[in-house]
Amino acid sequence: xxxxxxxxxxxxxxxxxxxxxxxxxxxxxxxxxxxxxxxxxxxxxxxxxxxxxxxxxxxxxxxxxxxxxxxxxxxxxxxxxxxxxxxxxxxxxxxxxxxxxxxxxxxxxxxxxxxxxxxxxxxxxxxxxxxxxxxxxxxxxxxxxxxxxxxxxxxxxxxxxxxxxxxxxxxxxxxxxxxxxxxxxxxxxxxxxxxxxxxxxxxxxxxxxxxxxxxxxxxxxxxxxxxxxx
Amino acid sequence: xxxxxxxxxxxxxxxxxxxxxxxxxxxxxxxxxxxxxxxxxxxxxxxxxxxxxxxxxxxxxxxxxxxxxxxxxxxxxxxxxxxxxxxxxxxxxxxxxxxxxxxxxxxxxxxxxxxxxxxxxxxxxxxxxxxxxxxxxxxxxxxxxxxxxxxxxxxxxxxxxxxxxxxxxxxxxxxxxxxxxxxxxxxxxxxxxxxxxxxxxxxxxxxxxxxxxxxxxxxxxxxx
Numbered sequence: 001x002x003x004x005x006x007x008x009x010x011x012x013x014x015x016x017x018x019x020x021x022x023x024x025x026x027x028x029x030x031x032x033x034x035x036x037x038x039x040x041x042x043x044x045x046x047x048x049x050x051x052x053x054x055x056x057x058x059x060x061x062x063x064x065x066x067x068x069x070x071x072x073x074x075x076x077x078x079x080x081x082x083x084x085x086x087x088x089x090x091x092x093x094x095x096x097x098x099x100x101x102x103x104x105x106x107x108x109x110x111x112x113x114x115x116x117x118x119x120x121x122x123x124x125x126x127x128x129x130x131x132x133x134x135x136x137x138x139x140x141x142x143x144x145x146x147x148x149x150x151x152x153x154x155x156x157x158x159x160x161x162x163x164x165x166x167x168x169x170x171x172x173x174x175x176x177x178x179x180x181x182x183x184x185x186x187x188x189x190x191x192x193x194x195x196x197x198x199x200x201x202x203x204x205x206x207x208x209x210x211x212x213x214x215x216x217x218x219x220x221x222x223x224x225x226x227x228x229x230x
Numbered sequence: 231x232x233x234x235x236x237x238x239x240x241x242x243x244x245x246x247x248x249x250x251x252x253x254x255x256x257x258x259x260x261x262x263x264x265x266x267x268x269x270x271x272x273x274x275x276x277x278x279x280x281x282x283x284x285x286x287x288x289x290x291x292x293x294x295x296x297x298x299x300x301x302x303x304x305x306x307x308x309x310x311x312x313x314x315x316x317x318x319x320x321x322x323x324x325x326x327x328x329x330x331x332x333x334x335x336x337x338x339x340x341x342x343x344x345x346x347x348x349x350x351x352x353x354x355x356x357x358x359x360x361x362x363x364x365x366x367x368x369x370x371x372x373x374x375x376x377x378x379x380x381x382x383x384x385x386x387x388x389x390x391x392x393x394x395x396x397x398x399x400x401x402x403x404x405x406x407x408x409x410x411x412x413x414x415x416x417x418x419x420x421x422x423x424x425x426x427x428x429x430x431x432x433x434x435x436x437x438x439x440x441x442x443x444x445x446x447x448x449x450x451x452x453x454x
Contacts, residue, residue, distance in 0.1 A: 060434070061430065061434065064395075065434065066394075067395065068399060068402075068409050069409050069412060069430060072412065072422065072426075073422050073423070076416050076420065076422040077422035077426070080422070166292075170293070173296045174294075184294070184300075187300075195308075196308065197308060198308045198309065201297055201300045201301040202301060202305065205293045205297045205298075208292065208293045208294060208297060209293055212292040213292070
């Protein structure tokens with residue numbers, strides 16, 4: 001227990017901040033994932049073959065390639081890509097990208113591929129009559145989507161999105177290879193300096209279990225909220 | 231685009247893919263045994279047995295695979311007692327540590343897949359067997375198990391693909407699997423995109439093969 005003391009003598013506060021970091025990266029990645037899903041879901045559902053192909057390649061490639069490989073691509077390639085873009089605008093200094101941004105972006109792209117599939121499935125399982133009824137009521141396209149389709153999509157998508165959240169949360173452990181101090185990285189540091197890996201990795205496992213357990217509780221509440229009337 | 235590097239690294243990555251496939255197949259076979267065992271324990275009416283099996287699958291599904299590998303590879307070596315037993319022969323090898331972690335992990339998911347498959351078998355099928363006077367043992371082996379296997383094929387196919395991606399974590403415990411070699415080439419040449427295309431292509435090809443084999447099996451053993 002001494003090892004977990006707060007302050008200079010133990011690793012309690014470090015691990016606490018690391019847990020907050022894991023939560024922050026997971027939420028950022030989830031939001032980035034949603035933005036990707038917002039772009040790619042319509043492409044997936046569109047009748048245009050080319051757009052379809054683009055969206056399908058995105059989800060197939062990301063879901064078929066290990067997360068770690070994607071993270072390495074961003075870790076080693078991210079700086080180069082940003083510097084290349086910057087050099088087009090005439091900026092030639094070295095740019096160091098923050099590990100948080102690289103990690104959240106890499107995990108976000110992965111999470112986005114799963115979210116896209118979830119949203120596609122949810123939109124497709126909405127009754128055609130709902131779209132027609134929305135049109136017949138003479139609502140604007142904007143109102144049709146936000147007032148009629150989206151609430152129903154959310155209700156259908158939430159259970160599967162909770163799976164995506166769990167995957168995303170667990171994937172953030174892989175960002176530790178880039179040096180971002182989240183739960184895994186902090187446990188690695190603590191295990192190295194105390195020579196007690198068994199304790200710290202087991203504690204990391206407990207922290208992850210706690211996070212998955214608490215988030216499940218929260219999501220269940222959301223689920224109840226969005227299925228009112230059913 | 232550095233085409234030369236892509237062509238040059240292809241054979242290296244391909245031979246690393248063999249290690250990935252080895253890791254995958256060994257852990258899937260062990261995981262399948264574990265999965266079957268725990269699925270049957272989950273269906274047991276004894277509450278302790280039941281809870282134990284549920285706890286196992288909850289812990290392994292609720293924590294990242296990376297933590298599991300690290301606990302087994304770095305953590306277990308710390309226990310003095312283990313070092314003096316026969317297990318140390320296995321536990322000092324990163325290869326076996328990775329396989330133990332993968333097998334326990336996929337075992338947890340497989341047990342959930344099989345459990346839900348067992349539970350969705352219509353009671354009428356079992357009743358039909360009973361009314362024909364077939365012993366409950368034979369009903370289990372000849373009726374319930376084949377139906378459960380067929381039911382769980384699509385979900386198990388996904389699990390195989392997830393596990394194939396999971397084997398990439400073997401590279402974190404010094405094993406040179408496909409991802410490990412890819413990382414090595416990236417960090418020596420600083421050409422991440424080229425290497426990603428080749429390594430990712432090999433992974434996608436394996437995903438494609440697994441996907442189609444499962445699809446074929448599903449069709450072959452469909453009920454219609």
